[in-house]
Amino acid sequence: MFSSVLIANRGEIALRVARTARRLGLRVIAVHSEADAAAPFVAFADEAHCIGPAPARESYLVTERILDVARRTGAECLHPGYGFLSENAEFAEACAAAGVVFVGPPPSAVRAMGLKDAAKSLVEKAGVPVVPGYHGEIQDPAFLKEKAYQIGYPVLIKAVAGGGGKGMRRVDKHADFEEALASCQREASNSFGDARVLIEKYVTAPRHVEVQIFGDRHGNILHVFERDCSMQRRHQKVIEEAPAPGMTPEVRAAFGKAAVEAGRAVGYFGAGTVEFIADGSQGLRPDGFYFMEMNTRLQVEHPVSEAITGLDLVEWQFRVAAGEKLPMRQEDLRIDGHAVEARLYAEEPERGFLPSTGRLHALRLAGGEGIRIDSGVIEGGEVTPFYDPMIAKVIAHGPTRDIALDRLRDALAESVVAGPKTNTRFLCNLIDHPDFRAGKLDTGLIDRNLAALGAVPPERDDAAVAAGALALLAEEKARLAEAAMSRSGWASDPWNATDGFAMAPGRKGEIRLQVEGEPIFLPVDAAGEAILMDLDGPERSFALVEGGDALYVLDRGRQTRLALVDPLDVSFEAGGGDGGGLVKAPMHGKLVAVFVAEGDLVEKGQRVAIVEAMKMEHPVLAPRAGRVEGLAHEAGTQLGEGARIMSIAEADPAS
Known part of the structure; x- marks a missing residue:
């Protein structure tokens, strides 16, 4: 057995490999980017070395920097985890040349299976059945479109060097092929440095x-x-x-x-x-x-x-x-028995599964009988736009499938994650979906049931708003009471204090909130003791988490973010916007394509741009019909979440 290992990866897999290595008596050497300096896998290692800035292409994908650390530390072997350089034959060969054992298959096998077209030809010769399709070298779009027609729709376009669901598009109609091909090739090039694709018959x-x-x-x-x-x-x-x-x-x-x-x-x-x-x-x-x-x-x-x-x-x-x-x-x-794993992600199923970034104000993952949790983040840490937004893998084991599923659902429902949005509620709904429970599985089950699974924009959760507003109200009243005591030595009614919320004589007052970034006004009684909301339904309990300048109200994974607003904030009165025509970046990412020009007329829902985040493409749609104005960025620009891309102004009916 080896005496030391360098783990050329990050996050939960780096920590998982490190734990086994330490149990086997190996000295654990970590490499990390600047963004991961405080990550749990770095703290767990016996020694850790920074190899570059946050972007993976400047750190985790730089062979020379990783092997330099291996040489300097005397690492006997290198474990690549998954992703990054784990399936890179040149990297495996470079490890051998540096005198470091690559904990993985021979480079020849990596090469043989690394390109899907060549792999299919190879295994077909060995008698393994393969999906009908075109796996050849010709990449001319017109030729590929003709092949798709011959194969018969629906077809699947797949990146030759792909993996992880990237560089893959299902096409149902001949007229949609060219656009899907271009998008697939662009994503494949960005993710794998290889734009080549193959075409396969889509299996029903x-x-x-x-x-x-x-x-x-x-x-x-x-x-x-x-x-x-x-x-x-x-x-x-x-x-x-x-x-x-x-x-x-x-x-x-x-x-x-x-x-x-x-x-x-x-x-x-x-x-x-x-x-x-x-x-x-x-x-x-x-x-x-x-x-x-x-x-x-x-x-x-x-x-x-x-x-x-x-x-x-x-x-x-x-x-x-x-x-x-x-x-x-x-x-x-x-x-x-049976085991089930759910990938708990920082993402928003209600918004097309967009990645969600930010500080983890709370991270309390529930355990229990048969539960294993593999995670690479900690409470107070950041989910950044640079890497996969996985928070944890939650694994449940039980004597039967139903027991394992029950354990998994309960562990997810009892977990508390505040800050970035998560897919917790979506996962719970999926686990309890009748078809999934019955074992009636296929890869289209989720897409057919998005509404039932909660992966559509929800109505505002008024019960959560009420619970959060009551907590904020009580906290604000306590603060004002303390301020009044410090000024005069005795407490009057703090809610009517001049530095409290604006209250008009003779009528009920208002508490002003930002709820998920939208302004709302909630009435309170004259003493500020009750929020007057007509709430129907069963009694519910919520987890309340303070973070930054906001309060997070959580119920079985659904998160509602509330913040008090200064009553003198004029922008709040106006709604803080331009009437809904602003087109913003949905997350941190790169603007890879803009499909409109200044002055173009667009329809509501028309695709106007594409933002790439974490190597996945996300379409940006026009929020309303109108005329494009104020294009703020060109393709290739890095954008922060919420960055303005353009505006859609109301068009002159005569134009």
Whole structure:
């Protein structure tokens, strides 16, 4: 076994690898960007070294800086985690040249499986079924459009070098192909430095089932059963589970055999995942699945495989990299119960799953029986625009699927995260959706049920507003009472003090609030003791968290942000806007495309720009019909959240 490891990654995976490494007696060396200097994985390491500014391309993706730290610290091996350089064959070779063992597969296997088109051809020769499509070298848009027509719609455009759901578009109509191709190529180029794509037939009612494989340097290879990853949005996994619902021993054997053969075809060793697409319309069948791709690394969802087998797959990675044989044979592996993992993200399902950034004013993740939490952030830390916005992976294990799901939902519902918005309520709703509970899974389930899952703009939560306003009211009255006492030595009615809220004689007063950035007025009685809101429905309890200049009211993951407003604030009276025509950046990101020019007429909902954040493209739509004016930025500009892009003025009806 090694004596030291450099972990060339960040966040929860860096911390997870570090914990196993320390248990095995390895000295843990971390590298980090300037933005991650105070991160938990840095604090946990035996030593840590800064390798550059916040952007990954200037730090975590710079091979020379990482290997310089490896040389200076005498690291015997390097664990790449997942993402970043984990599937970069040149990086693996550079590690070998520097005398550092790469904890991963051979570079030849990374290359063979790194390009989806070549990988499909390779495994097809090994007898593994593949999805019908075009996997060739020609990238002319007109040629690709013709191929899509021949394959038959719907089709899937996929980046050749893709992964993580990036560089992927479903196209249902021939007329939409060119626009989808351009967007896919742009995202693929930004994410992987390679704009090439392939075209595949889109499988009806697709289920995404992947198989964890493991090989050693002695020619042994086995599979650690399957995971179902069908719960996706934008081709990114949301919930993963093992074993796959509806899986039989016969079908499992077929999946496992195909996965192992794919690994043998490239001389694989280490941890890898072979991903298949299955036609879910007729259930899982031994002849009803196709090879999609192979991820030559550890997967985000590996904890569910660990939960049902009792294994530590990171320990296996270290042992295989050190030249040891696999510690078990295929027949030694057993499945114990069921495990489910949810990815708790800083994002807003109600706004198209836009990333949400900012300080974590509260982070209290609930545990309990069968619950494991892998997280790379702490309370008081920041969710920045530079990296994936994952807050935590919450994993539940139980003797049955229903028990595991109940444990997962309860852990999520009882967790408190304040500051950035999260997908907590969405996850709870998904876990309890009747089709998901019944195991009726396919990758379109989420998109078909966005409203039922709460992934649409909600009505204002008046009960949460009332609870928060009462708390703010009490706090403000206490502050005014203290101020009155300090001035005169006795307390009069502080609510009517001259430096309190404006109160008109003979009528009820008002408390002025900003609720999610929008101004509202709430009436209070003459003594300021009650908020007069007509609230129907059952009694509810809320978690209240103070942060910065605001109060966060939380109920099962839904967050309402309130802030008191100075009664003399004129901009509040006016509504603080231009009547709704301002087009703003929905999050921190890069303005990658602007589709309109000064003076253009646009319709409400028309796409006017694209902002890229965390390597995903997000369309910006016109908030109303009108004329474009005041274009503030050109494509390529970095924008802060809320930055003005343009305005849409009311158009002259005669124009």
